[in-house]
Amino acid sequence: MLMHHNDLARTGQMLAETTLTLANVNSATFGKLRFLPADGKVDGQPLFVTSLTIGAATHNVVYVVTEHDSVYAYDSDSGAALWQKSLAGAGETPSLDTGCQDLTPEIGITATPVIDRSRGANGALYAVAMSTDASGNVHHRLHAIDLATGAELFGGPTEISATYPGNGAEGVNGVLTFNPALHTVRAALTLVNGNIYMGWTAHCMSGSYNGWLMTYSAATLKQTSALPVTPNGSQGSIWMAGSGMASDGTSIYFIDGNGTFGTNLNAQGFPADGDLGDAFIKLSATATPAVTDYFAMSDVVAQAAADNDFGSGGAMLLPDQTTANGTVKHLAVGAGKDNNIYVVDRDNMGKFSPTSNNIWQTLTGVLAGGIWGSPAYYNNVVYYGGQTDALKALPVTNALLATAASSRSPTQFPYPGATPAISANGASNGIVWAAENGTVAALHAYDATNLAHELYNSNQAGARDQFGAGNKFITPMIAAGKVYVGTTNGVAVFGLLK
Template identity: 55%
Template sequence: MPGGVIANPSTFTLKPGIAQSVAFNASSYAKTTSSTITVTTTSGTLTHTATLALTVAAAGAAAPDYSLSVSPASLSLTAGATGKSTSITANALNGFTNAVSVSLSGLPSGVTANPSTFTLTPGVAQNVTLTASSAAKAGSATITITTTSGGLTHTAALTLTVAAAGVAAPDYSLSVSPVSLSITAGAAGGTVGVTANALNGFANAVSVSLSGLPGGVTASPSALTLTPGVKQSVTLTASSSAANATSTVTFSGTSGSLSHSATLSLAVSSATQPAGSVDVTTYHYDNARDGLNSAETTLTLSSVNSTNFGKLGFYSTQGVVDAAPLYLSAMKIGGATHNVLYVATERDLVYAFDADTGAQLWMKSMLGAGESTSDDHNCPQIAPEIGITSTPVIDRSYGSNGAIFVVAMSEDAGGNYHQRLHALDLTTGSDLSGSPSEIQASYPGTGIYSSGGSQIFEPGQYAERVGLLLMNHTLYMGWTSHCDQDPYTGWLMAYSEQSLQQSAVLNLTPNSGGTSGYGAGEGAIWMSGAGLAGDTSGNVYFLDANGGFDTTLNANGFPSSGDYGNAFMKVSTAGGKLTVADYFNTSNTVNQSDFDEDLGSGGTLLLPDMKDASGTVHHLAVGAGKDASIYVVDRDNMGKFNPNSNAIYQYLSGALGGGVWGMPAYFNNTIYYGGKGDVMRAFTITNAKLETSPSSQSSASFAFPGTTPSVSANGTQNGIVWAVEASSGGAAVLHAYDAASLGHELYNSTQAGSRDSFQDAKFITPVVANGKVFVGTPTGVAVFGLLH
């Protein structure tokens, strides 16, 4: 017993089966400590002991503890149908850091939980899937979730409703439209429609309340009662004193024991962006990743040539620039207005340069005390060091001055690797509230590399290569391996933009079997640095690499064990979760993975709405990988897996002269692709289909890794395709082509001798803004523009 602590009673006699309470009291002079109390019992020659973990907190200080949360707190299952998941989180209080053991009780007969026991890390959510077998009886039950950590115990309840097989219980869903809204301080408010959608004959009233409104924002009405199927409007208004803010507003509906919610991403701006300015805030200009800047008025077909156009300067950095530079117009920094170029490097540094003069406005390191950048893990893909690899993303309306979000890898003095998410003030580079956030994750799975029923994210085994996606005030990131060095699996993660805390996780190969190799586990997301794509409905699109895929499908056509290696993916973010909504795998997908001929080297481009000859509108996406074929999918019906054919919207087998390590660009109904060792090819779109042969092509070919083009234009005029050509000697060439005919080269950086020379950084794409072209290199950014 520690000093100053007494037990009452300290000795006593037990009768079998009858509990005895013992009170522990710490006097005011007791020292802060943690100790193990041993309870010793004797009866004749029998002796047994038990232990109690005791923590004494200083007077006036709250002891470390945790709270337990479950979301959602109610589930409705149908016997024999696919299970549903809830998320369980242990929330640390007063510096609590211990592991928390979890068990579930009260499951009705025929209902199983996966996993049923597990361990939580404070702050990291664990998904649990409940499934009712076909023999499960209809009814309601309360599942008790019991957690323990040392002497601490907490419980939470989950309400479960099971409907008989083939009979779905009355229920409703809650929806808001639009799902994102921007309002300006002091201006007219914005309106949101809220609807309770009846399911299975549901007819009851639904009460709705709002939460999460930022300061200075009001809702009218602030609470409402919905009749199923009848939309009601809520107006959100920001007062003139409201500051820049981003927030997730939650609409919570209740009806009897049923509870559902919907979220609205709200942006409040205290000032509008300067008129006529151009911002580049994300990879390839927008979330569709179309690579098009259609507001370029300076660079024209007549002005871009070796006489008038060339290298203006070079903005030096420490570390390789693998991420695409980002650009903001008319930013106020240090009392002056600048066009600002933001550059992230593998030295774990972020720079802000005056985009016109090259003056360094600020530079910030992402390294913690005593840390260095990661080594390259004996993998030349990202070398000689790993720091910030992926293209960051900017939210100009975030907080007081806006923020740039970056993911940085580092290694501490003990040899431990770290992956962290940072939010930096755009004007100073300082970490904002909640930044940095340590990236950790686990996901239920029993496949290769799993442990204790879960796949565990090991920071040292991964790099964040794909460009970050910011959508509906949530940040999305995907993870790749180091040169296929096992163990690894495929990870997609979501983080709240506001709190920088993890909100959802999806593992793409959690249950994949096998022993090792390209087709076991794996399934990395890397896309040669292209960005995750997002549509206006909140879905995330990407191509993942070689990995385990279940050729046995369930009744809905999805892999039976949830393994999606080498897939064209569509992931829903509805309800704050990451759920596979649809997918496409090639008919020979297993063979492609086994021989490392997967789709994962290429990026995904979301095409604008396309009409066919009959006037039908199609929502399409295009992607290509190592097999030199182009895959066009219908985003509303992607095709899934057919072992006999590629049953997708359009398949152009061998359309390219080499595999794709990058992604295309889009302009004026034309797709531009530059494969490895191939010329760049333009494919015209007619009646919502790509022409099977290119309409034009460049005379120059592009050595590994090929090229990821971008396009500048003024509306639909003066379209210029920009592309960087790599070479084995390290020298690079910037090309500019007439978008209407790639056979018409306007400029390349060798035409003026050594005047415009620069070095190549693998997988880089040109960034065009306000009359300048910015190209990342191993030692900085080369800047091109009009010379006169």
């Protein structure tokens, strides 16, 4: 598990899970094994590597990052701490609460890191850390950390800064300058073709800011590109409730939030001013990415003005689908606060029209609440967990998503809903996992073929399996027979009790 939601398509499916089954995931045989303590909130998804040599021993290792700027490596089998490292600079501390309820009381490492096992002697974990020095200056730095030792790699860390031509919110005299005090990396880091892609939002998407996409070399940690999505406007957060940008290896796909959208289009159908707020965007997966296509809703200006941003949810790519007439379609799905699900053709995303959404499919009335997270995919079914809504299964037939759920969970998930994850042994023993927010949080497990069949939840055995209050925007991570859930002060680990 080297990245957010397991793969670049962001399907959330772990298809090599041979331990957890429909028969043994129940409160009699499955529960909380241990708790991995941490020094701050765990907003990034834990990551996992197998068979890593540390010293003279071989370990399966789970990596945890915190808002206190720490990275932990734990032995996943024993729970023993292997090493811990602070990514704050000398004399610096995590940045203080900015008044944003989503990131409190401090901001350090917010985005899920990404791991490349081929880099360096032991593999590298890439993470962005935010900190404040004694003079009150805010810093964001990109780190590459040796998986076995915690040492910095490739001459890092790299201080993050950027400029770009434009007259947008962060601009002066025709030049935008990235303001580190305004920004947070919330979207999970994405690694494609040797490039690290990171998306920037503002704290609670407030203030005079622009959304930025930046690209860094995984080999050198040097910046290769900085691209604001609203260069002559404002806002355009790339946050997606912590979800990662998706990729098919050739292109990068993400959805940005409220911001200026330029309705005056050029001959190619792109905004003449370059402003692409509140849009589903396709970029070339290169060191200097360029926008190659996009989709914006016909009412995009009104949606943005109403804080009904599309970019509250993440993008997911579907495997190749075949229509009833035999045409192969390359599709992506996304949903935000307006309760609709949008299915776009990645080869022709639809761009913008003030009168219609020229996309492959729009599903209205399927979700009872908006999306603050991502869907999952397994065995030709898309799973969505809306806010104050049940988790719902939407089969895909002839390249079209079902317009009514084939099954739904008995649980309605309070704000922010749920970002599900899947464990399965190939096409068998499919289990949908979802974390429930609340004063007493819960981990739920459902039969993937019928969400009405709840296999387990962590409140069934009383206090035995409980792990405290919920943490927003968390997706369970499944690896090697265990399920990991980030919390406000560590990671709860679940598995077979014997």
